[in-house]
Amino acid sequence: MDLIFLVILLGVGYFVGSYLEKKHYQDIKKRERQTLHVPVVTFGAKQAIPHGNEAALFLGSVVVSADYFKMFASSLRNLVGGRVVVYESVLDRGRREAILRMKEQAISWGATQVVNVRLETSTVGSQSGGKGLAAIEVTAYGTGIR
Amino acid sequence: MVYKPKEIPEGVNVTSVHPLVNFAYLLGTVVVFSGLVYLGLGAIATQLATRISPELEAKIGRELISDIPHLDRESNSPKQQYLEELLTSLQKSNVNSYTPLTIYVQKSKISNAAILPGGHIIITTTLLEEAESENELAFVIAHELGHHIARDHLKGLGRSLVLLTVASVLGVGGGNANIVGITGSLTNLHYSRQQESTADLYALSAIVDYYGHGDASLDFFNRIQTKNKDKRGEFSAYFSTHPLTQKRINYLHQFAKKKGWKMKGEIKSLPNNIFD
Numbered sequence: 001m002d003l004i005f006l007v008i009l010l011g012v013g014y015f016v017g018s019y020l021e022k023k024h025y026q027d028i029k030k031r032e033r034q035t036l037h038v039p040v041v042t043f044g045a046k047q048a049i050p051h052g053n054e055a056a057l058f059l060g061s062v063v064v065s066a067d068y069f070k071m072f073a074s075s076l077r078n079l080v081g082g083r084v085v086v087y088e089s090v091l092d093r094g095r096r097e098a099i100l101r102m103k104e105q106a107i108s109w110g111a112t113q114v115v116n117v118r119l120e121t122s123t124v125g126s127q128s129g130g131k132g133l134a135a136i137e138v139t140a141y142g143t144g145i146r
Numbered sequence: 147m148v149y150k151p152k153e154i155p156e157g158v159n160v161t162s163v164h165p166l167v168n169f170a171y172l173l174g175t176v177v178v179f180s181g182l183v184y185l186g187l188g189a190i191a192t193q194l195a196t197r198i199s200p201e202l203e204a205k206i207g208r209e210l211i212s213d214i215p216h217l218d219r220e221s222n223s224p225k226q227q228y229l230e231e232l233l234t235s236l237q238k239s240n241v242n243s244y245t246p247l248t249i250y251v252q253k254s255k256i257s258n259a260a261i262l263p264g265g266h267i268i269i270t271t272t273l274l275e276e277a278e279s280e281n282e283l284a285f286v287i288a289h290e291l292g293h294h295i296a297r298d299h300l301k302g303l304g305r306s307l308v309l310l311t312v313a314s315v316l317g318v319g320g321g322n323a324n325i326v327g328i329t330g331s332l333t334n335l336h337y338s339r340q341q342e343s344t345a346d347l348y349a350l351s352a353i354v355d356y357y358g359h360g361d362a363s364l365d366f367f368n369r370i371q372t373k374n375k376d377k378r379g380e381f382s383a384y385f386s387t388h389p390l391t392q393k394r395i396n397y398l399h400q401f402a403k404k405k406g407w408k409m410k411g412e413i414k415s416l417p418n419n420i421f422d
Binding site: 014018033036037039069070073076077079080083085087088089091092095113120 | 149152154159160161163165166168169172173175176368415
């Protein structure tokens with residue numbers, strides 16, 4: 001009986017999770033192409049930033065969670081060690097989404113480029129080492145200039 | 147420097163492995179590994195069952211017996227003395243038990259008998275009440291004795307024997323640690339038909355040695371057999387731990403015939419006022 005529940009949870013996790021992931025990637029790729037004309041660069045700290053009349057801080061943040069399938073697979077991975085392949089796409093989506101949100105704000109403000117971009121990641125909702133929601137927050141911030 | 151927008155490369159930070167393939171690999175590893183552990187434990191348990199030292203077995207037995215509820219062992223009661231005398235007289239002179247044996251009476255509504263590691267024989271009150279002659283009671287005790295000699299009780303513990311041995315050696319979980327919880331219910335020890343048969347033959351030869359005949363000794367089995375046919379499930383306690391078949395009873399009769407043992411003789415009744 002428990003096994004049936006597990007299989008159902010895994011099935012829901014896998015199919016719904018991979019469907020949503022696919023949709024999210026399509027969305028990310030579309031928006032990345034739309035915002036490609038504005039450069040996003042990491043230089044700027046202790047360096048002369050390109051000349052601009054105005055500068056402002058922009059912050060994009062997103063919280064993404066893994067599905068049950070991914071959590072189960074990663075708990076199996078915890079036993080043997082190695083690359084947690086299933087979480088790589090979660091973090092990848094998080095980073096790209098956060099950068100996009102930051103960039104879209106900057107573009108609507110009228111930025112010609114975003115410099116000194118930094119990324120930060122933190123876990124949300126999960127106590128250290130305990131079970132629970134395995135969600136991550138990815139924050140991207142940078143200086144938009146125009 | 148002029149900025150030229152170009153397509154962002156895909157798949158840099160994501161390994162291109164299908165999640166299901168990855169999952170199958172992980173699951174396979176875990177399944178294979180736990181399978182190996184399971185087989186390994188089984189192999190160790192078989193080795194342990196035949197090689198465990200009497201001292202260690204006694205230690206395990208002490209821990210197990212302390213977890214059994216409703217045990218009654220008044221060393222001075224006539225009932226206890228009677229049972230111990232019966233047990234001693236049943237131990238054949240040529241096959242001595244490798245550990246001293248003790249006998250316990252358990253208050254229980256089901257009729258059953260069991261042997262634990264360390265030579266602890268447990269008989270339930272219901273079994274004692276239902277016994278109609280000493281011969282049949284003796285057969286039940288001798289049967290458990292047969293298991294003891296063949297170390298079936300250790301083999302029956304199976305993989306949990308490894309855990310028990312480790313727990314005993316390390317000295318963890320004396321007293322209230324629920325070792326029985328780990329091992330499952332002790333009355334769920336089950337023996338193979340082969341083990342039952344061997345224990346039967348041992349019991350019958352012990353009975354014939356002691357009484358000079360095998361009469362009435364199989365009454366208990368016969369009674370269970372008929373009761374079990376009448377009411378399914380209700381009387382199956384002894385049955386479930388000791389797979390009993392008409393075949394087994396018949397086989398015993400045949401074996402006695404072959405050996406030239408008498409199956410008729412004087413039936414010794416149980417002493418009065420002991421099992422009330």
